[in-house]
Amino acid sequence: EVAASGKVRGAVNISRGMIEFRADPASPCRDERLSPEKTVIVYGASGGRSTLVGKTLQELGYQDVSDLGAFKGWVESGGEVE
Secondary structure (H helix, E strand, O other): OOHHOOOOOOOOOOOOHHHHHHOOOOOOOOOOOOOOOOOOEEOOOOOOHHHHHHHHHHHHOOOEEEEEEHHHHHHOOOOOEO
């Protein structure tokens, strides 16, 4: 999906099914680019899954989480894509 449509410039692509493993600081599978101390902005193809990811991150202790919503809206508003 990302290969076909692109992603927000500088974004870290993590699927909904992997977020608990990649974002949990105690997980051996964590992604070192994520940290509860950092600002995290989530988005998805339609915006529905991003809401779930944002909630999951908050449950994992992330304090500064925002939901950009749908990727399509980002593209239509002229947001940078890579």
